Amino acid sequence: MTLADGIWQQIFSFDHYGELLTLVRNSLIAGAALGLVGGLAGVFVIMRDLPFAVHGISELSFAGASAALLMEANVVAGSIVGSIVAALAIGLLGVRARDRNSVIGILMPFGLGLGVLFLALYRGRAANKFGLLTGQIVAVDTPQLSWLLGTSALVLVALGVIWRPLAFASSDPDVAEARGVPVHTLSVAFMIVLGLAVALSVQIVGALLVLTLVVTPAAAAARITASPVLLPLLSVVFAVASIEGGILLALGSSIPISPYVTTISFTIYVVCRLTGAYRWGARRTVPQPA
DSSP states (O other), rough: OOOHHHHHHHHSSTTTTTHHHGHHHHHHHHHHHHHHHHHHHHHHHHHHOOHHHHHHHHHHHHHHHHHHHHHTTOOOHHHHHHHHHHHHHHHOOSSSSHHHHHHHHHHHHHHHHHHHHHHHHHSSOOHHHHHHOOOOOSOOOHHHHHHHHHHHHHHHHHHHHHHHHHHHHHHHHHHHHHHOOOHHHHHHHHHHHHHHHHHHHHHHOOOOOHHHHHHHHHHHHHHHOOOOOOOHHHOOOHHHHHHHHHHHHTTTSSHHHHHHHHHHHEEEEEEHHHHHHHHOOOOOOOOHHH
């Protein structure tokens, strides 16, 4: 076997694939829930220009999960606590964009440093450490799945309650505030919802690449539509396709799930960007009536 064949075998190997599918049943269910949550939350991340905040929250989520792993507590719960702390700090301290970015820039290295410290003190399986950074596909047991589904339901209910006023406040905050919409309160509420969404995503794709689930699908959808109905729908479809496709491809290899999810998500974004550019160019070349 040549070196190229060996590398290809590591990336794509479907030996005993049917038997392995039973190992990721919980992960596939969790992936569908995370795709729904990440796709919907991502719409407002793009509208409110918060991709940097997602990365900042993921670092504190990683620190919380690492602390829980060290203390042999529930990793999902630890991840959620870390995310909520970060979301509240960003939401309360970063009212203006410049202030918000400064807060995030301070939180990111602090959270990453704490996470590395906790993992260095952890003496358990190395796979548990690596999984918090790059994701895992067979580590979602039934108790974790229950946490994931319960928290996902909470996020979806919260988004359903604040969706319309949040969309108004995100598209035109000055007019929304003038009409009595509680813009600041909605901002803090959404940061908490975003924190929960990020904490859930960390469990599957890892802290380093959570952007690919919460940001990229919505950014791709925004390239081809501005419809308030199609935008969230396509964002969810892209997110679910990325996570489920990544799980199914990673199952037949020795490679972590993250490269597969990011590759699928990035490919979708490139296709949508090219499609949007082509449609825009076609509209510009259409002769205008005299």
